[in-house]
Amino acid sequence: MSDVELFCEKSFSGADQEIVDSFVEFQNALIEADTKKLDEILSDDFRITQAPNRSQDKNEFISEIGDGSMDFSKSDIMDPTILFDDDESASLISKVRLTAKVYGRELRWISDTVANFRKTDGIWHVIGWDS
Template sequence: MSNVILNCEKSFSSVDLSIIERFIEFQQALVDKDFDKLNDIILEDFVLVHMSGKTQSKKEFIDEVIDGTLNYYKSEIDEPTILWDDENRASLIADVTLTAKVYGINGKWTLNTVINFENIDGEWYFSNWEN
């Protein structure tokens, strides 16, 4: 059973849909604490910008997911939009409601999310996440 829900009435091109599916895969990997999946789909120079303004590198972010500092339980993605920079760079913009325990605080937060993707050898990878 997936802990990631896509709430969307739009239809997408196959390329846009592949980005959305990659984001769903990423959100599920957060819930599952799947180190290998997270490590595989996040680029080395990835930067996460938390809603507090705190920034984290790929390693810092994954380490906190795995050690339980960041616990994700459910993700709801509402009406995503894909914006293109060029054929190999795109951004997914959506309101994402996360049920989580973050730095010891349980809650449900709706984040105005912008996540940037890069296409390398036909696969989409995460380069930046701002929420």
């Protein structure tokens, strides 16, 4: 059983399904603390915004996943919507319920998530995650 669950009544196909699959793969890599997979999924210019005054680049984020500072254990993705800017850039908008140990504190919260994607060489990469 996966620790990433998708709660959604609508079905996806084509590029929409590819983006949903990429986001699920990203969430799984977080939970598994798979830094190699995260390096593949995240674009080199990736940025995560976790709070109004908290932002990290790709290397900082992956480092904190790898050293256990951020230890994700569950992700529930609820009713995602995919919006396209063009054929090679899109956003996934969803509520995401996350369970994690962050800097030693056990937390569970629901995030209004926006994950931005760019398609490079036929693969959708996460370029930003506003959680």
